[in-house]
Amino acid sequence: MPVPGVSEVRQTRVLARDRAYESLKTAILDGTIQPGERLEDAELQAWLGMSKTPIRQALHALTVEGFVETAAQSYTRVVAPRVDDAVLHLQTIGVFVLGVLDLTLDGLSDADRDALVGDVDRLIAGLEAADLEASIAASRQYYGRLMALCRNRVLLRLGERTLAARAYYVGVAYRALGIDWPEAAQAYAALRSALASGDSRGVHAAEREIFRIDAPQAAGEGRD
Numbered sequence: 001m002p003v004p005g006v007s008e009v010r011q012t013r014v015l016a017r018d019r020a021y022e023s024l025k026t027a028i029l030d031g032t033i034q035p036g037e038r039l040e041d042a043e044l045q046a047w048l049g050m051s052k053t054p055i056r057q058a059l060h061a062l063t064v065e066g067f068v069e070t071a072a073q074s075y076t077r078v079v080a081p082r083v084d085d086a087v088l089h090l091q092t093i094g095v096f097v098l099g100v101l102d103l104t105l106d107g108l109s110d111a112d113r114d115a116l117v118g119d120v121d122r123l124i125a126g127l128e129a130a131d132l133e134a135s136i137a138a139s140r141q142y143y144g145r146l147m148a149l150c151r152n153r154v155l156l157r158l159g160e161r162t163l164a165a166r167a168y169y170v171g172v173a174y175r176a177l178g179i180d181w182p183e184a185a186q187a188y189a190a191l192r193s194a195l196a197s198g199d200s201r202g203v204h205a206a207e208r209e210i211f212r213i214d215a216p217q218a219a220g221e222g223r224d
Contacts, residue, residue, distance in 0.1 A: 016050045020058035023048055028067050028078055028168065035172050036080035039068065066165030079165075086173030087212055089166045094211020096159055097143065098204060104150045105200050112149055113195065119145055120192040127185040135184075136171055184210075 024044075027033045044055050059076060062068040070076045081089075108116070119142035126134035147156055187210045194202025208214075 016054035017057040020055050038077045081169035081172045083173045089169045093166050094213050100150045117196050124188050130181045
């Protein structure tokens with residue numbers, strides 16, 4: 001596992017367990033620590049420059065969130081997401097996003113809406129260039145801004161504890177599977193158009209397409 005120098009560890013007035021948590025989570029998300037990689041106590045202590053106790057506390061928090069898995073007396077390692085489950089995780093994120101939109105979209109100021117449209121423009125540019133890392137960064141910017149605009153703090157705290165790992169799983173899967181770049185760019189172009197025009201129903205429809213959530217059946221549809 002790559003071990004940065006001690007000078008790279010941030011010296012801030014926070015609890016050691018919180019510093020360990022942030023450093024480990026960042027390393028998992030940016031690929032410094034790879035899916036399936038074992039997390040050895042000695043290496044982590046050398047990397048983070050701290051004792052085993054706060055590191056173990058951080059690993060416990062990451063296990064609860066779904067980034068790390070542990071087998072007693074055997075291993076502690078980064079979760080290696082199943083590619084077959086990518087759509088399931090994508091849909092889970094999508095259901096949460098649709099709920100945030102329900103609580104947020106109609107109350108957006110013109111400035112907030114313009115900022116979101118700008119985020120989507122950057123995301124579309126990344127997709128049109130088939131640049132996965134730029135697309136992921138722009139996606140985090142857009143959805144992060146959307147979450148920040150939601151006033152339901154209980155919902156946001158729930159999202160903070162559960163969605164980051166789901167997004168990580170999807171990102172790992174897409175790196176393995178690849179992306180239909182034109183299709184993805186088209187879906188976000190539809191989102192951009194609806195968002196810019198204030199078409200709430202269009203925004204919901206575009207997000208359902210992006211997150212592969214089937215449209216609900218009309219009453220009586222599909223019945224004999």
